[in-house]
Amino acid sequence: MTAVPPSCQILDGKALAQKMQGELKQEIAQLVAQGHRSPGLAVLMVGDNPASAVYVRNKEKACEKLGMVSFGKHFPVDTDQETLTAAIASLNEDERVDGILVQLPLPDHLDAVKLLHTIDPGKDVDGLHPVNLGHLVRGEDGLRSCTPAGVMALLAEYDLELTGKNAVVLGRSILVGKPLALMLLEKNCTVTIAHSRTQNLADITRQADILVAAIGKPEFVTADMVKPGAIVVDVGINRLELGEGKSKLVGDVDFAGVAPMASYLTPVPGGIGPMTVTLLLANTVASYRQRLGL
Numbered sequence: 001m002t003a004v005p006p007s008c009q010i011l012d013g014k015a016l017a018q019k020m021q022g023e024l025k026q027e028i029a030q031l032v033a034q035g036h037r038s039p040g041l042a043v044l045m046v047g048d049n050p051a052s053a054v055y056v057r058n059k060e061k062a063c064e065k066l067g068m069v070s071f072g073k074h075f076p077v078d079t080d081q082e083t084l085t086a087a088i089a090s091l092n093e094d095e096r097v098d099g100i101l102v103q104l105p106l107p108d109h110l111d112a113v114k115l116l117h118t119i120d121p122g123k124d125v126d127g128l129h130p131v132n133l134g135h136l137v138r139g140e141d142g143l144r145s146c147t148p149a150g151v152m153a154l155l156a157e158y159d160l161e162l163t164g165k166n167a168v169v170l171g172r173s174i175l176v177g178k179p180l181a182l183m184l185l186e187k188n189c190t191v192t193i194a195h196s197r198t199q200n201l202a203d204i205t206r207q208a209d210i211l212v213a214a215i216g217k218p219e220f221v222t223a224d225m226v227k228p229g230a231i232v233v234d235v236g237i238n239r240l241e242l243g244e245g246k247s248k249l250v251g252d253v254d255f256a257g258v259a260p261m262a263s264y265l266t267p268v269p270g271g272i273g274p275m276t277v278t279l280l281l282a283n284t285v286a287s288y289r290q291r292l293g294l
């Protein structure tokens, strides 16, 4: 990682993820010792997107490390909508399965939104079903999207004051931007969602006490877009091909340029990525407890 000036503190998602996963492992071991079955998670992947394959493998490994059972299914790229709908219906009925997740993105011929609607909301550990998004809008308990929930857990770990702060979320996806804006609002931030059509973007981002970048553009946020002392959260994960078979992982924030401006900053890798996986595991345990009445 690039050297960070003393005025900037790293928000260490990797460390918090390890701590939370250790706690989840203990919790599961206790439940199993009391005679309960292990929690189960089913990750559905379609096609051979290499990045998705790595993420799915990491989720399955994490699952097993914590003592959960993995019911993952890998479908060929030409799988049709009906086959996937039937697979989800069967997992909805399977008592051993507490969480169902469809790895995104899906191949273009598939309708991801329609598929997500068929997941039992009680097993929707990605928090993307309209019922769970509806609970979030209303400020009610429910399964919450993993990446935004991971951002909020990391901010909470460092005791960062959110009330009354100007938060700017760059990105309006259903996976990150929109649910994160609602979670920041719930913590009494004044929230702006900015996106690819926003005018005078740097004028808006420079107002942010908390700036979250989730737009999928490598190193898009530069120092001139950041208010001095801002908390900067980088949700982007972009692989840059460097030639000769080499590549580098970067976020949506120019880390080296922004670090001297920010008071807190998340790295890539080691920031929000590990938190996403951890919140998926935490959601699966929450769903398991709810389903077993524990």
Ligand SMILES: Nc1nc2c(c(=O)[nH]1)N[C@@H](CN(C=O)c1ccc(C(=O)N[C@@H](CCC(=O)O)C(=O)O)cc1)CN2
Residues within 6 Å of the ligand: 054, 055, 101, 102, 103, 104, 105, 126, 146, 147, 175, 237, 249, 268, 269, 270, 271, 272, 273, 274, 275, 276, 277
């Ligand atoms: N159904 C979903 N699909 C996708 C989601 C999601 O939350 N739900 N998010 C992303 C991918 N993703 C999880 O699925 C994910 C991406 C990256 C990481 C991560 O830990 N990254 C590491 C670096 C890994 C590397 O070296 O490549 C890090 O940031 O430290 C976790 C989860 C899209 N799809």
